[in-house]
Amino acid sequence: MNEASLNPRRDDLLRPRRLSFRDLLGTAWIGVGGRPQRTALAALGVALGIAALVALTSASASSQQQILNDLDALGANLVIVGPGNDATGDAVFLPQFAPEAIARQPGVRSVGVLDYFPLVSGVYRSDLVPITETSGIHVTTARPDAFEAIGATLARGRWFDDVTRALPVTVLSAIAAARLGAQVGDNVYIDGQWYGVLGILSDSGVASGRLDGAAILGDAWVRDNFAGQHSGIGEIQEIYVRAEPGMVDTVREGLARVANPATPHFVALSGASNLADARALTDDTLATLGLALGGISLLVGGVGIANTMVVTVLERRGEIGLRRALGARPGQIAAQFVGEAIGISLIGGLAGLILGVIAAIVIALITGQPIVIPFAAIVVGPLLSVIVGAIAGLQPAIKATRLSPTTALRAI
Amino acid sequence: MPDNTAPVIEVREVTKTYPGPPPLTVLQPTSLKIMPGDQVAILGPSGSGKSTLLSILGILDDPTSGNVFVDGIDVTSLAEKQRSAIRAAWIGFVFQQFHLIPTQSAVQNVSNGLLYSGVTYRERNRRAKEALTAVGLGHRLTHRPGQMSGGEQQRVAIARALVREPAVLFADEPTGALDSATGEAIVGLLAGVADRGTAVVVVTHNEEIASRFRRIIRLHDGVATEAYRGTDNKSDATAVIEAAA
Ligand SMILES: Nc1ncnc2c1ncn2[C@@H]1O[C@H](COP(=O)(O)OP(=O)(O)OP(=O)(O)O)[C@@H](O)[C@H]1O
Ligand SMILES: [Mg+2]
Numbered sequence: 001m002n003e004a005s006l007n008p009r010r011d012d013l014l015r016p017r018r019l020s021f022r023d024l025l026g027t028a029w030i031g032v033g034g035r036p037q038r039t040a041l042a043a044l045g046v047a048l049g050i051a052a053l054v055a056l057t058s059a060s061a062s063s064q065q066q067i068l069n070d071l072d073a074l075g076a077n078l079v080i081v082g083p084g085n086d087a088t089g090d091a092v093f094l095p096q097f098a099p100e101a102i103a104r105q106p107g108v109r110s111v112g113v114l115d116y117f118p119l120v121s122g123v124y125r126s127d128l129v130p131i132t133e134t135s136g137i138h139v140t141t142a143r144p145d146a147f148e149a150i151g152a153t154l155a156r157g158r159w160f161d162d163v164t165r166a167l168p169v170t171v172l173s174a175i176a177a178a179r180l181g182a183q184v185g186d187n188v189y190i191d192g193q194w195y196g197v198l199g200i201l202s203d204s205g206v207a208s209g210r211l212d213g214a215a216i217l218g219d220a221w222v223r224d225n226f227a228g229q230h231s232g233i234g235e236i237q238e239i240y241v242r243a244e245p246g247m248v249d250t251v252r253e254g255l256a257r258v259a260n261p262a263t264p265h266f267v268a269l270s271g272a273s274n275l276a277d278a279r280a281l282t283d284d285t286l287a288t289l290g291l292a293l294g295g296i297s298l299l300v301g302g303v304g305i306a307n308t309m310v311v312t313v314l315e316r317r318g319e320i321g322l323r324r325a326l327g328a329r330p331g332q333i334a335a336q337f338v339g340e341a342i343g344i345s346l347i348g349g350l351a352g353l354i355l356g357v358i359a360a361i362v363i364a365l366i367t368g369q370p371i372v373i374p375f376a377a378i379v380v381g382p383l384l385s386v387i388v389g390a391i392a393g394l395q396p397a398i399k400a401t402r403l404s405p406t407t408a409l410r411a412i
Numbered sequence: 413m414p415d416n417t418a419p420v421i422e423v424r425e426v427t428k429t430y431p432g433p434p435p436l437t438v439l440q441p442t443s444l445k446i447m448p449g450d451q452v453a454i455l456g457p458s459g460s461g462k463s464t465l466l467s468i469l470g471i472l473d474d475p476t477s478g479n480v481f482v483d484g485i486d487v488t489s490l491a492e493k494q495r496s497a498i499r500a501a502w503i504g505f506v507f508q509q510f511h512l513i514p515t516q517s518a519v520q521n522v523s524n525g526l527l528y529s530g531v532t533y534r535e536r537n538r539r540a541k542e543a544l545t546a547v548g549l550g551h552r553l554t555h556r557p558g559q560m561s562g563g564e565q566q567r568v569a570i571a572r573a574l575v576r577e578p579a580v581l582f583a584d585e586p587t588g589a590l591d592s593a594t595g596e597a598i599v600g601l602l603a604g605v606a607d608r609g610t611a612v613v614v615v616t617h618n619e620e621i622a623s624r625f626r627r628i629i630r631l632h633d634g635v636a637t638e639a640y641r642g643t644d645n646k647s648d649a650t651a652v653i654e655a656a657a
Contacts, residue, residue, distance in 0.1 A: 013483060013501055014494045017530035027527070034515030322511040325472060326572075327500020327528035329493055405472040406463075409507065 019332050027323075027332075028339025031312060032347070039344050042308035045301030046348030046388060047355060050381045053294025054356025054373070055363065061372040062364045068245060069370070073151055075206040075271065077109070077248045081239040081259050084266035092266035093235040098259040099145070102239060105258055107247030112149025112240045114210060115141040115219045116232030120191040123215045125180050127189045137176045139190065140214040141222045141237075149240035150205035157184035157199030165218035169198040175213045188215065193225075207240065301348065302388040309341050309396035320400050321408025330401035337400050341393020342386055349385025353378065418484040419445040420502070420579040420611050421469050426478030428464050428634075438464050440634045441478065446580055450611040451603060453622035456631030462615045463584055465631065469613060470503050470582045471495055483579070500528045504573030504610075506583035506602075510565045512557040518544055518568045519553045525572040536575075543575040544568070547601060563594035570601060580611040587621065599624055 019027075032039050068076070081102070083091045103111040123137040146152075147159040158164075159171060170190070172182060177200045180188060187194045195217070204211035223234040239259065243251040248271075256267040313320070320333055357373055364371040428439035438461040446452060446469070456462050467473035471480060471487055479488045482498050490498075504525070512521045522540035523533075531539070544553055547567040557565050566586060573581050583602055587595030599614075603624050606612045614625060622628050629638045 013485065014490070014497055016493050016497045017500055017528060019528060023527060023533065030513060030515060034513075318509065318511050319513060322505075322507075323524075323528070324496075325470070325499060325503075325505045326525060327496050327498075329496040329528075332528065406467045409472070409511070 016329070017327070019328075019335075024332070024335055024339060027336040028343050031316075031337075031340040032343035038308070039347060042305055042344050043348030043351065045304035046298065046345050046385050047301070047352035049294065049298035049301035049388075050349045050352025050385055051355035051359060052297040052352075053291070053384070054353055054377045054381050055359035056293045057291065057377045058356065058360030058371075058373045059363045061374050062360070062369040063367070065372045066369045072242075072245070073205075075151075077243045077245065078206055079241045079243070079248065079252050079255060079269060079271040081241060081255060082237065082268040082270070083235070084268045086266055091232070091235075092260070092263055093232075094239070094260055094267070095262070096236070098236065099143075099239055101258050102241055102255065105251060105254065107244050107251045108241060109244050110145070110149045110242045112146035113143040113219070113236055114146055114207065114238045114240075115143065115222060116230075116235050116237045117141045117217070118222055118226035118229050118233060122190070123176070123180070124189045125182060125186075127194075135179065136213065137179060138214050140210055140216050141219050142171075142211075142216050143219045146207070146240065149242055150207040150211070151203075152201055152205040152207070152211070153203045155200045155202035157197070159199055160216075160218045164198055166220035166224065167218065168193055168195045168221060169218065170195040171199045171201065171216040172197055173201050173204055173211050173214050173216070176215050179213075190215065190217075207238075210238070298384060298388055302345075302392045305341055305345055305348075305389060306392035306395065308344070309337060309393050310399075312340070313337060313396045313400045317403060317408045320403055321405050321410075324405035324408065334397040334401045337397035338390055338393040341397070342389035345385045345389025345392065346382060349382040349388075352385070353381045356381070417448060419447055419481065420450075420483065421446040422481040423469060423475070424479045424481070426468055426475035426480065428461070428468065428473075429476045438634050439468070439475070440636075442636045443478075444469070444629070444636070444638075446611050446613060448579065448611055449606050449609050450613075450627060451606045451625040452611070452613045452627045452629060453625035454613065454615045454629050454631060454636075455617065455619065455622040457617060460631040461634045462617075462631055465636070466582055466584050466613065466615050470505060471498060472505075496528070500576070502579045504576055504578035504581040506566070506569050506573050506581065506586045508585040508588040510557070510562075510569045510589070512565055512568060512572075514557050517554045517556055518549060518560070518571075521557070521568055522572045522575050525575040529576060539575050540571070543571040546574070547571045561594075562590050563597060566590060566594075566598050567601065570598070574605065574610070578610060580613065581605055583612070583614045585615055585617075587616070587618070595621070 081094070081098070083093050086092050099111050099113050102108060117139050118141070120139050122135045123139065124135055142160065144160045144162060144165055155174060157171070170188060172180065182188055182197050184197050184200060186197045188197060201211065226233050241251060241255065252269065252271070255269060256264040260267045323333060356377070360373055361371055422445045424443045425441045426439065427437065427441050429435050429437040442465065454462050454465060464473070468475045468480060471482065474488070479486050481487065482502060487495060487498060513524065516524070519537060519540045522543050523536035526536040526539065541553060544550060547570055549564060549567055549571065552560060552564060557568070560568070581602070586602065587598050590598060599621050602612055602614055612625070614621070616622055627638060629636050
């Protein structure tokens with residue numbers, strides 16, 4: 001008998017066969033979908049872990065957002081641009097295009113301008129008060145865009161717009177209005193001219209140093225009626241620049257060159273820099289806390305899945321032996337059980353994500369904070385559950401491949 | 413039979429000793445050839461080493477010494493990857509305990525027989541239905557193992573082994589979990605497989621079942637002897653049994 005057979009199947013006999021990814025998923029799904037109750041219980045740990053992760057990072061992001069909002073209101077995201085002084089001590093005025101150029105920069109949320117104010121003898125309720133009696137009320141010049149940028153609020157009336165900026169009207173700070181006893185619609189007397197009271201502020205925002213106790217005049221009116229009184233009339237005194245959240249440093253960096261390209265070294269920048277520092281600090285601590293708490297819960301969930309997989313591999317020794325007898329390679333068996341662990345974990349992860357988002361919304365609603373669900377948490381949650389599943393399933397899966405086919409088949 | 417036909421499986425001087433303590437030799441040096449289309453029964457009392465011999469023939473387990481040839485290839489020195497490929501392409505198994513996956517339907521269980529052979533999902537499904545119909549279960553395609561009788565479950569397991577069109581089918585006590593009438597039908601089914609060219613090797617401790625097969629190899633305390641049966645006109649293909657103590 002000739003042992004070197006010409007059997008046509010022979011060439012093929014030793015060729016390892018591929019198990020397609022889809023078929024591999026199919027084998028992994030047997031354990032995941034075949035026993036939903038076991039899967040649900042095993043996934044619970046990871047679900048709670050991911051839920052905790054998402055809920056905690058979201059909740060901390062919410063309270064962080066709240067703090068940031070508060071800090072920003074205080075001026076953490078503020079940079080004030082003003083004219084610098086040249087070698088002789090004279091002010092180097094900013095070009096008139098500066099506010100518009102700054103507004104076009106990325107990361108800039110709003111821009112507002114205060115102009116140099118005219119020199120006046122006083123602000124009075126009546127023209128009969130002698131000018132030697134000062135009212136303690138000074139005058140400031142503002143453009144319409146200043147209102148938003150400084151974060152002011154109105155008690156009554158209105159702020160300047162494109163029409164009223166050129167009219168003999170004034171917006172009074174809360175203090176000025178109280179001292180004068182003036183209401184919206186009343187007239188006040190400044191340097192031989194009656195001004196109608198357009199609005200009364202309740203809060204001067206970050207410009208309280210300039211606006212508190214002031215009667216504010218529109219910039220166009222000042223330019224037209226006080227021209228030539230001094231060199232600053234019609235020039236920019238301060239540009240209030242508000243940055244988008246977290247962008248204040250970026251914005252600040254290029255600001256001098258944008259504001260005055262010709263002589264950027266004669267630009268004065270100021271702002272509440274220690275407030276900005278506080279903002280950067282809260283960023284870190286709260287996020288780290290959320291991640292740490294979620295990570296611990298996830299670790300517990302991973303141990304739960306590892307536990308389940310150890311039991312599964314023991315329970316299904318018969319199936320493992322059968323698959324080996326059907327021609328499965330050890331690696332294909334391992335992939336099946338790792339896949340199963342990942343499947344269970346991923347189901348937990350997705351359930352946890354939904355749970356966590358709901359919890360985060362409820363927490364935000366209860367505490368009255370803004371609802372913030374970090375995009376990273378939505379991506380990282382399920383991704384993390386996949387990693388946890390893979391790690392949890394690895395050791396039991398390797399154990400499954402160490403089983404000899406005969407031993408596995410004998411175990412019933 | 414063409415002259416160049418190699419044995420589908422051949423073992424030469426294989427022994428098996430389970431490492432102790434104390435070491436236990438359960439198979440004495442045994443040589444055996446299984447030819448295409450052979451019908452072989454391995455008969456012997458419990459503990460005589462039947463399952464051990466079958467595992468070695470089916471390259472599920474390594475012999476302690478000796479060599480195993482599949483279609484003339486010495487597989488004793490092959491890597492696990494290649495041995496797995498041989499199992500997938502060449503060998504079918506049927507077990508006493510069926511080993512069906514309880515959460516899968518009959519068709520899914522049978523198509524598992526082709527899962528590791530590189531056959532596409534559609535093709536597996538088509539051939540699984542065919543194989544189930546061939547064993548008389550065309551009306552039980554979507555049933556799960558728990559919804560079927562023992563005999564039906566074993567027929568699903570046989571369909572799973574046959575769907576691969578193996579060169580050789582090994583069955584270890586395939587009727588052990590069945591009543592005698594059901595077992596009878598299963599034995600008939602297995603004996604018929606050989607008519608299609610697939611060699612069949614059945615392990616049993618039942619003389620009556622063994623008598624349905626053309627060759628009978630008796631095992632006793634790890635010593636194999638083959639009773640030569642003159643009626644077999646394939647005498648040139650029958651095994652040479654060399655049993656030594
Ligand atoms: N992994 C093992 N380690 C040690 N001894 C083993 C192992 N597997 C089997 N044996 C022993 O080898 C001997 C033969 O076992 P085997 O399963 O081949 O017998 P068998 O003829 O199939 O018996 P049965 O009819 O009961 O199935 C038995 O005495 C058994 O205890
Ligand atoms: Mg046995």
